[in-house]
Amino acid sequence: MRTLVFTVLLLASGSSVCQGAIIDWDNLSWNPDGSLSESFVIAGTNTRATFTFTGNTNRFTDDPNGNQTPTINNIQTGGLTPVQDVLNLRLDFQTATEEVVMTVTFTNATTGAAQLVDGVIFRVFDIDTDRSSPTYGWQDEIRVQGLRGTGTPTIVNPTLTDSADNFQNLNATLGNAVIGSNGNTSDTSAAANGTFNFGTNQIDRFTLTYGNWTQVQANPVEQRISIHDIAFFPSPNLRPGP
Numbered sequence: 001m002r003t004l005v006f007t008v009l010l011l012a013s014g015s016s017v018c019q020g021a022i023i024d025w026d027n028l029s030w031n032p033d034g035s036l037s038e039s040f041v042i043a044g045t046n047t048r049a050t051f052t053f054t055g056n057t058n059r060f061t062d063d064p065n066g067n068q069t070p071t072i073n074n075i076q077t078g079g080l081t082p083v084q085d086v087l088n089l090r091l092d093f094q095t096a097t098e099e100v101v102m103t104v105t106f107t108n109a110t111t112g113a114a115q116l117v118d119g120v121i122f123r124v125f126d127i128d129t130d131r132s133s134p135t136y137g138w139q140d141e142i143r144v145q146g147l148r149g150t151g152t153p154t155i156v157n158p159t160l161t162d163s164a165d166n167f168q169n170l171n172a173t174l175g176n177a178v179i180g181s182n183g184n185t186s187d188t189s190a191a192a193n194g195t196f197n198f199g200t201n202q203i204d205r206f207t208l209t210y211g212n213w214t215q216v217q218a219n220p221v222e223q224r225i226s227i228h229d230i231a232f233f234p235s236p237n238l239r240p241g242p
């Protein structure tokens, strides 16, 4: 079903009215590694996507190649063949409640004004847990929430698809969540993937909050996830209201 939804969105992008776009990590650079803010004008669009990390960002650690995260690599594949690049996040939190927030903001690349987009859909790989101790060494919790407009923004939560090694929580603060539940999933498995899909709901930004669910130990060990390509439809004629 995940593949079907994604394929339908890509096929629909053939419309001359509304061209689909992809934030494709295979074609982007995150420079320098560990940067907490990066901005890209997305190929085939006049849309800029800006990624900003806040929260306990001093807990980011290196990937196995020695590159500080956030970084682009292809270590966690989500089961994809051939392997694609992903945005890899690795953290060693010091308390059960520490977390980082990735905010992705869509703007008009010319004017800088907020830009509504729809059809935003992406997968996160390796939303898993560690069950080797009485309390879990980590328990990935990924919460995603869309926002639209200024002042008191309209909140839009994505629909979710979970996998064998995780589950959904639709009552989370800061969005709908996918949470690891079934042990440490292999870096090359699809069994801990989660899909976040805003469908036809328009947003001008979304947040992805990465922390731990309730079964984690007091001082978590290092944990990681990877964010795959983000597909969306720019809607340049539709601006967020005041």
Ligand SMILES: [Ca+2]
Residues within 6 Å of the ligand: 024, 025, 026, 084, 085, 229
């Ligand atoms: Ca890609």
Ligand SMILES: [Ca+2]
Residues within 6 Å of the ligand: 092, 093, 094, 095, 219, 220, 221, 222
């Ligand atoms: Ca720790």
Ligand SMILES: [Ca+2]
Residues within 6 Å of the ligand: 125, 126, 127, 128, 129, 140, 223, 224, 225
């Ligand atoms: Ca993980």
Ligand SMILES: [Ca+2]
Residues within 6 Å of the ligand: 126, 128, 184, 185, 186, 187
């Ligand atoms: Ca894993």
